[in-house]
Amino acid sequence: MRYALCLFLIICLMNVFCWAGAEDKISFIAVTAAANLGFQHVDGRSGQRYFLETVGSGVAFFDYNGDSLLDIYFVNSADLPGSHSPTPPTNRLYHNNGDGTFTDVTERAGVGDTGYGAGCAAADYDNDGNLDLYVTNFGTNVLYRNNGDGTFTNVTDHAGVGDSRWSLGCAFADYDNDGFVDLYVTNYIDFDFETHTDCTQKGVATYCPPESFDGSPDTLYRNNGDGTFTDATINAGVYNKDGKGMGVVFGDYDNDGDVDCYVGNDAEENFLYQNNGDGTFTNVGWMAGVEADENGNVQGTMGVDFGDYDNDGLLDLIAVNYQQQANALYHNDNGSFFTDVSFVAGMAESLPYVGWGADFFDVDNDGDKDLLIANGHLQDTVEQYDDTTTYPQHNHLLINNGQGHFVNASMKAVSGLQAREVSRGFATGDYDNDGDLDVLISNANDSPQLLRNARGNQGNWILIRTIGARSNRTGIGTRVKIQTGDLIQIDEVRSGSGYLSQNDLRLHFGIGRHKRIDRIEVRWPSGVVDIIRDLAPNQIITITEGSHSE
Amino acid sequence: MRYLFLTVLILSCSSFIVSAQRSELLLQHYRQAETFANQQRFDEALHEYQKVIELDPMLPQAYLGLGNIYLAQFEFDTALETYTQAIELKLQLPEIYCNRGIVYTKQGAYEKAVADFQQALTIDTDYTPARFELGFVYQQMGHYAKAVREYERVLPQRQGDLALHHNLGRCYSRLGQVEAAARQHEIAQQIREFQDALDLAQQQIRERPDNPDGYMALAKIYADHNQPAQAFEQYKAAILKDASLMEAYDAVATLYIQYQQRGKAVPVYKTAVGVNSEYIKGHLMLGLLYQRSNEPKASEHHLATARQLAEKAAETTPNVQNLNMLGAIYLAMTDYNRAEATFQQALKVVPDNKQAQEYLHQVRQARKSGSRTENQ
Numbered sequence: 001m002r003y004a005l006c007l008f009l010i011i012c013l014m015n016v017f018c019w020a021g022a023e024d025k026i027s028f029i030a031v032t033a034a035a036n037l038g039f040q041h042v043d044g045r046s047g048q049r050y051f052l053e054t055v056g057s058g059v060a061f062f063d064y065n066g067d068s069l070l071d072i073y074f075v076n077s078a079d080l081p082g083s084h085s086p087t088p089p090t091n092r093l094y095h096n097n098g099d100g101t102f103t104d105v106t107e108r109a110g111v112g113d114t115g116y117g118a119g120c121a122a123a124d125y126d127n128d129g130n131l132d133l134y135v136t137n138f139g140t141n142v143l144y145r146n147n148g149d150g151t152f153t154n155v156t157d158h159a160g161v162g163d164s165r166w167s168l169g170c171a172f173a174d175y176d177n178d179g180f181v182d183l184y185v186t187n188y189i190d191f192d193f194e195t196h197t198d199c200t201q202k203g204v205a206t207y208c209p210p211e212s213f214d215g216s217p218d219t220l221y222r223n224n225g226d227g228t229f230t231d232a233t234i235n236a237g238v239y240n241k242d243g244k245g246m247g248v249v250f251g252d253y254d255n256d257g258d259v260d261c262y263v264g265n266d267a268e269e270n271f272l273y274q275n276n277g278d279g280t281f282t283n284v285g286w287m288a289g290v291e292a293d294e295n296g297n298v299q300g301t302m303g304v305d306f307g308d309y310d311n312d313g314l315l316d317l318i319a320v321n322y323q324q325q326a327n328a329l330y331h332n333d334n335g336s337f338f339t340d341v342s343f344v345a346g347m348a349e350s351l352p353y354v355g356w357g358a359d360f361f362d363v364d365n366d367g368d369k370d371l372l373i374a375n376g377h378l379q380d381t382v383e384q385y386d387d388t389t390t391y392p393q394h395n396h397l398l399i400n401n402g403q404g405h406f407v408n409a410s411m412k413a414v415s416g417l418q419a420r421e422v423s424r425g426f427a428t429g430d431y432d433n434d435g436d437l438d439v440l441i442s443n444a445n446d447s448p449q450l451l452r453n454a455r456g457n458q459g460n461w462i463l464i465r466t467i468g469a470r471s472n473r474t475g476i477g478t479r480v481k482i483q484t485g486d487l488i489q490i491d492e493v494r495s496g497s498g499y500l501s502q503n504d505l506r507l508h509f510g511i512g513r514h515k516r517i518d519r520i521e522v523r524w525p526s527g528v529v530d531i532i533r534d535l536a537p538n539q540i541i542t543i544t545e546g547s548h549s550e
Numbered sequence: 551m552r553y554l555f556l557t558v559l560i561l562s563c564s565s566f567i568v569s570a571q572r573s574e575l576l577l578q579h580y581r582q583a584e585t586f587a588n589q590q591r592f593d594e595a596l597h598e599y600q601k602v603i604e605l606d607p608m609l610p611q612a613y614l615g616l617g618n619i620y621l622a623q624f625e626f627d628t629a630l631e632t633y634t635q636a637i638e639l640k641l642q643l644p645e646i647y648c649n650r651g652i653v654y655t656k657q658g659a660y661e662k663a664v665a666d667f668q669q670a671l672t673i674d675t676d677y678t679p680a681r682f683e684l685g686f687v688y689q690q691m692g693h694y695a696k697a698v699r700e701y702e703r704v705l706p707q708r709q710g711d712l713a714l715h716h717n718l719g720r721c722y723s724r725l726g727q728v729e730a731a732a733r734q735h736e737i738a739q740q741i742r743e744f745q746d747a748l749d750l751a752q753q754q755i756r757e758r759p760d761n762p763d764g765y766m767a768l769a770k771i772y773a774d775h776n777q778p779a780q781a782f783e784q785y786k787a788a789i790l791k792d793a794s795l796m797e798a799y800d801a802v803a804t805l806y807i808q809y810q811q812r813g814k815a816v817p818v819y820k821t822a823v824g825v826n827s828e829y830i831k832g833h834l835m836l837g838l839l840y841q842r843s844n845e846p847k848a849s850e851h852h853l854a855t856a857r858q859l860a861e862k863a864a865e866t867t868p869n870v871q872n873l874n875m876l877g878a879i880y881l882a883m884t885d886y887n888r889a890e891a892t893f894q895q896a897l898k899v900v901p902d903n904k905q906a907q908e909y910l911h912q913v914r915q916a917r918k919s920g921s922r923t924e925n926q
């Protein structure tokens with residue numbers, strides 16, 4: 001009996017030490033320069049403090065040429081009245097050479113938009129097998145159709161998706177399950193250079209708050225299946241004049257087989273559009289409990305993401321917010337209602353920070369989703385009137401302890417995240433195909449950071465690429481459930497999430513020490529279910545719709 | 551023996567003096583700490599509370615204050631420790647149990663939170679913060695009916711509380727009471743709109759503290775939301791910034807009239823016309839108010855002055871505002887012909903001017919009731 005007790009204590013202590021060491025296993029190495037990523041974000045600031053300058057931009061990890069290596073797209077802003085760059089700021093596409101370096105192929109590919117860019121999302125909208133690219137702007141947005149030969153064609157006018165308002169977020173998903181991805185675009189505020197005014201805080205010049213501007217309604221484009229789109233905003237029930245949309249993410253939070261949509265608004269209620277299954281949505285944000293914080297205060301929400309952080313088979317939500325507003329973690333209780341667990345989960349640490357990018361991802365391959373939050377104040381003068389915060393800020397890597405709590409590991413062992421930056425959008429993806437997720441961060445008016453995950457693959461893993469047949473070709477919206485022993489995880493293929501960015505479209509699952517994957521269940525938007533059993537980990541697999549149906 | 555007695559006496563006196571000085575010092579630090587805490591100068595408040603504890607480590611109120619600072623800064627572990635110290639020093643205040651309960655809630659220790667809120671309510675059954683928090687922790691635990699019961703008990707004391715209406719709505723929603731949930735959501739939205747408007751006006755005041763516009767905006771928001779005391783305060787602040795701001799006097803007097811205190815409106819308009827003798831509306835209103843209080847001479851005097859000024863203004867600038875003002879004065883003087891002609895002239899300038907149409911209707915009504923009186 002005494003022996004058993006001792007053994008039990010030893011096991012407990014081992015668990016404690018194993019956990020204590022988990023953060024030390026995480027290491028990101030900044031490889032931006034070594035990777036030849038010479039991109040520089042330019043926000044066009046000239047001292048006028050146009051509100052445009054504050055929002056920064058997003059990035060994309062996507063494989064534009066089908067060589068199974070993630071390439072990189074950076075969205076850039078542009079010169080504004082009073083600013084003059086030597087060469088016009090341009091969006092940039094970098095081709096992954098497969099050896100840790102990238103080559104700028106913007107001009108050849110024809111994707112160097114020079115508009116005042118913000119967000120991007122990738123998807124195969126015409127189901128031709130090549131990933132296309134949508135870019136949001138202050139001004140007309142751009143849709144680039146991938147020609148399949150390393151070049152793109154600007155098809156915005158033909159497709160009818162050139163929303164000319166100030167758009168920020170964008171995401172593709174097949175909301176009507178017709179086999180073609182549709183497109184949701186968030187529009188932010190009604191900004192006009194003519195009516196621009198200055199603001200101050202304690203006598204210090206600042207950007208005016210979002211409350212000073214009228215909101216701009218978002219747009220939902222329905223894909224007609226012939227290369228064109230129709231504005232379905234009103235018919236689909238997502239017209240909302242009060243929105244000041246920033247981040248947008250699709251996910252099936254109610255497990256009914258169709259994609260729902262969550263929109264983060266700045267200083268307005270966030271929207272949760274529940275898909276009614278008939279081509280329309282209902283905003284159930286306030287009913288479900290994800291529109292405001294626990295005190296009823298609306299937040300300045302920037303980035304949003306769906307992810308099942310507690311592995312209960314339901315997608316939870318993260319919404320990252322402005323300073324003095326804790327990042328909101330909403331636990332999905334039953335597919336209908338959420339509980340705000342921000343404080344219990346350890347989000348209070350975010351209070352001095354202004355959060356932008358957000359992503360649920362398993363950084364250490366231990367089988368539960370961690371969180372990365374990109375931070376950076378929007379007021380470049382904040383330190384002159386507020387001694388509780390700073391303009392550049394630390395990004396936060398929050399490690400999931402598997403018990404509903406997240407621990408900030410940014411400063412402990414994560415070398416590449418220790419610098420303070422003015423970060424905005426970021427993407428996660430395995431650009432070196434080594435089984436762990438790397439990070440690409442866009443910093444406002446600065447160079448980006450490519451952070452290689454150096455030790456994440458100490459845990460076992462699998463990367464899954466989906467190819468739709470009846471469903472949309474990229475398999476966007478596909479739900480994958482992976483079972484390894486008693487560990488069951490879910491995730492969905494998403495185009496556009498976090499803050500204005502595109503993550504790796506392949507689904508990554510860490511499975512810790514499990515040596516086999518017992519079962520992979522793939523539920524396609526069409527309703528087709530594929531099941532793969534008994535699979536070895538540590539490989540990249542492609543699953544085609546219908547190839548493993550039972 | 552006598553020597554010993556004297557020594558004891560001297561020592562007692564000096565100890566008393568030292569103790570008195572210590573108490574005085576302690577009180578100073580305590581007050582300073584509270585002031586800093588109220589001003590949200592947390593670091594300074596923390597420093598002062600720590601000094602208080604150095605002087606008297608057994609003073610539970612200092613631990614309470616300190617705990618509140620930690621709670622405000624979301625340092626939950628330290629706040630918990632500090633509140634517990636205060637409780638161990640036998641401080642039986644509902645606030646301390648309530649605040650420790652809040653910390654437990656934030657940490658997810660819901661059962662402990664419930665116990666603390668219930669203890670706070672045992673000490674003072676009417677302590678609404680604890681009852682609200684008890685509702686909230688029940689909500690977090692998924693006990694929505696219990697949460698609603700506590701929230702509804704708090705509701706009469708906390709009308710207009712955003713968090714209460716918001717969470718009540720969320721609980722109704724969970725209980726499937728959709729209409730009740732929608733109603734609470736609507737109230738929460740209204741409260742937020744009110745608060746947003748206040749924030750904007752307050753920001754305007756912070757940015758331009760010497761400009762009366764921000765105070766006027768703030769006052770109007772309060773007036774529109776039936777908070778006359780706050781509205782008066784802000785209108786007065788606007789007048790202090792600009793004593794010639796006639797619209798501020800008018801707003802104050804209008805509020806008095808709205809709240810059935812006509813007598814108080816008179817000195818306000820008198821002050822206004824004292825500052826600006828050509829303030830037409832001031833004279834008109836004084837004329838009407840004196841009419842009501844049966845002071846015909848004073849009334850005639852102000853109406854005559856108003857008429858003279860308004861005729862001149864309408865002659866110089868015959869816009870709809872000046873014409874409507876002149877017409878209103880004629881109406882007040884029961885000169886219906888001139889009033890009608892003036893409003894018709896105003897309607898020629900702006901054909902769909904609602905105010906002129908309304909006045910014209912009033913003239914016709916007054917004529918009718920006048921002729922009925924004559925016939926009778």
